[in-house]
Amino acid sequence: MRIWRFFYWLILSFLPLGVLSCYNKTEITTKKQENQPQNQPQNQPRKDGENLTLPSTKKESPESEKNKADENLDFSKKPFNNEGDLENPLNNPMLKGADLLDAAPKSSESNSGKSKDTIAVDNLIENPSNNTSLGEKLDFSGLNSLLGGQDSLINLQDEEEFRKINQKSQNEFKVDQLSSPDQKVVQKVGFDSSFGNFPSIYQPFNLGSPDGIKQENENMFLGQKNEDLNIYLFDKIKKENVTNNDLAKIAYHSYYNEDFRQRYFPLNYIGFKSLDYTDQKYQQTFQRNIRFSPGTAILLDNKDGESLFLTNAHVLYYNGRPFWERMGYPFMRFYYNDKVNDLSSLGFSGLLSLFWIKAEYDRTVHELQTKGNFTEGEKRNIPIRDASQEQIINFSINLHNRWFRLAQGFNNYGRDIGMFYFNHGLFRQDIKDVLAFYDRHKESLISTFRFANGTSIDSPILFFREQFKTFEEFWDYAKTFSPLKINGRIWKDGDIDYSTKIAGFWPQLAFSKNIFKGVYVVNGMPRFFTANGPGASGSGVFNENGELVFMNQMIVLSDNQKKLYYDQNNLSSQLTIGILFRDGKVDLASEIIRFYYQNQPPQSEDQPSSQK
Numbered sequence: 001m002r003i004w005r006f007f008y009w010l011i012l013s014f015l016p017l018g019v020l021s022c023y024n025k026t027e028i029t030t031k032k033q034e035n036q037p038q039n040q041p042q043n044q045p046r047k048d049g050e051n052l053t054l055p056s057t058k059k060e061s062p063e064s065e066k067n068k069a070d071e072n073l074d075f076s077k078k079p080f081n082n083e084g085d086l087e088n089p090l091n092n093p094m095l096k097g098a099d100l101l102d103a104a105p106k107s108s109e110s111n112s113g114k115s116k117d118t119i120a121v122d123n124l125i126e127n128p129s130n131n132t133s134l135g136e137k138l139d140f141s142g143l144n145s146l147l148g149g150q151d152s153l154i155n156l157q158d159e160e161e162f163r164k165i166n167q168k169s170q171n172e173f174k175v176d177q178l179s180s181p182d183q184k185v186v187q188k189v190g191f192d193s194s195f196g197n198f199p200s201i202y203q204p205f206n207l208g209s210p211d212g213i214k215q216e217n218e219n220m221f222l223g224q225k226n227e228d229l230n231i232y233l234f235d236k237i238k239k240e241n242v243t244n245n246d247l248a249k250i251a252y253h254s255y256y257n258e259d260f261r262q263r264y265f266p267l268n269y270i271g272f273k274s275l276d277y278t279d280q281k282y283q284q285t286f287q288r289n290i291r292f293s294p295g296t297a298i299l300l301d302n303k304d305g306e307s308l309f310l311t312n313a314h315v316l317y318y319n320g321r322p323f324w325e326r327m328g329y330p331f332m333r334f335y336y337n338d339k340v341n342d343l344s345s346l347g348f349s350g351l352l353s354l355f356w357i358k359a360e361y362d363r364t365v366h367e368l369q370t371k372g373n374f375t376e377g378e379k380r381n382i383p384i385r386d387a388s389q390e391q392i393i394n395f396s397i398n399l400h401n402r403w404f405r406l407a408q409g410f411n412n413y414g415r416d417i418g419m420f421y422f423n424h425g426l427f428r429q430d431i432k433d434v435l436a437f438y439d440r441h442k443e444s445l446i447s448t449f450r451f452a453n454g455t456s457i458d459s460p461i462l463f464f465r466e467q468f469k470t471f472e473e474f475w476d477y478a479k480t481f482s483p484l485k486i487n488g489r490i491w492k493d494g495d496i497d498y499s500t501k502i503a504g505f506w507p508q509l510a511f512s513k514n515i516f517k518g519v520y521v522v523n524g525m526p527r528f529f530t531a532n533g534p535g536a537s538g539s540g541v542f543n544e545n546g547e548l549v550f551m552n553q554m555i556v557l558s559d560n561q562k563k564l565y566y567d568q569n570n571l572s573s574q575l576t577i578g579i580l581f582r583d584g585k586v587d588l589a590s591e592i593i594r595f596y597y598q599n600q601p602p603q604s605e606d607q608p609s610s611q612k
Helices: 062-072 156-171 258-264 283-287 351-371 376-380 389-401 424-440 442-448 458-478 588-593
Strands: 046-048 051-053 202-204 213-215 230-233 269-275 289-291 296-303 306-311 332-336 339-343 404-406 418-422 501-505 512-517 519-522 525-528 540-542 548-556 564-566 575-580
Touching: 283 289, 283 332, 283 501, 289 501, 296 548, 306 424, 332 458, 339 458, 351 389, 351 424, 351 458, 389 404, 424 442, 424 458, 501 548
Parallel strands: 202 564
Antiparallel strands: 046 051, 213 230, 230 269, 269 512, 289 296, 289 332, 296 306, 306 418, 332 339, 404 418, 501 512, 501 540, 519 525, 525 575, 540 548, 548 575
16 A cells, blocks of 8 residues: 555644543643644644655654643643742642631641641542532432442441441550551652643652651551551651751641641541552552543443443543543553553554544445546555644544443533543554554555654554553453442541551552552542642542442642642542442442443443443
């Protein structure tokens, strides 16, 4: 085959990329050149005979994508904050006026007289797309998921165990029987990783309080058993203990700020540890949280090459449309083989262009075959149309809609959650087909397309192939996971929980295998401290049995805070707020389970079938 007309070979998608956070208003747009139409992509190749060259501004091939992606990114649009700038990217004003969280002071000097159960609206980030998800002024009278009657999800034996565990952790916990922390080196989890030339939003600090951090042992521990967690003794921790980072020291919304902690998180101690990637404990539970470009989603169920996911609504939707219609980098990140693995987005790797070329080739061949008299010369010279921006956008949307679908009819009752399905079986087959097409016509494609620096287009394809091998291995393994159980506990305001919590969180470019103890429920929402940040929204939090207990939603920051901070144990300084599935008002657990495959009606014949 000889391609004598060609389509623009993309390194970046035409569409705005979702940044590696799950902020509701976060967007990265391609740079606009002088006299360039607003919607025209910068990465527009130029024709050079029968060859394709990219603009000279692009100096690297996609195989260095992780380090060079920023060359086409521009923060001038203030993606993190409609009112701020890059120097203050974390303050999000979008939650002003939310029903539940009253305006509260932002400094210790102005905090007197405020209730413990209110947090400044201005200081919440990773907000949901629907602010009513935080409200308690919803009319629940007509909801068919109101709790009542016999409750099949509640295990009374588990409830009694829960009560005993937490009574013991609160009333019989002996600080003087804890051990000194071990001297093991804590694994770096990627907080210091940067995206191209843009620095990480995270900064480290050291908590220099020898009496403030101890360690569990077999004789004294929180919760149901010893996990060797670091125990943070809050009555012995002060902001003055923070060293090596003056900005971290003055961050008000932090676990080491006594005033903030006493008002909004009254627990005397918590447990936390960031496990090494090679640690085999709770492996499958950590793998349930999978990162997509805008945020994280929880793997719930599998059937015939398709999987069901749960996430935040503000992760699932971008300007009212599903995130896969604006798929950014990466397509997916997942924890497998004791390491973090990526699969590049199609636009980033050039696969989107390859899909277009294949579709045009197949269409033209079909038309010629239909007409008859299909000569060998015509077979060797198949014309490929140039594509307008609108065409490639629609092509990309239709392509991704082939693999993703919404859970139609899911009722989130005004909470910040949503559900979707990903047909990884069909996706895998389509990728194999387009790569096979490339292999058949490799010589012609390589001679027709090249990069400005002379790099062969084979490099990004090879890079994607290597990623795809691990992607396939992971899904061969993950598709065998049993349907995820959801813990049936009904939470009440004032609940304190010291039982083991497990969660693999994906903040920005990091991945932390979190084990923590110490959750405080107020206003129908769990509060806790762990390694967290933008990108981890939608993550599940599990118990030691692997049951889903609640999910991550947002973090709390000072209004003038420019960075996120983490200590020597990878613990983030900021408070996290999550979403409960059962709070005495709404039974989201039963609504979620309703969409498991075993509870769905048989698939109609006109629906596309899943492929293993």
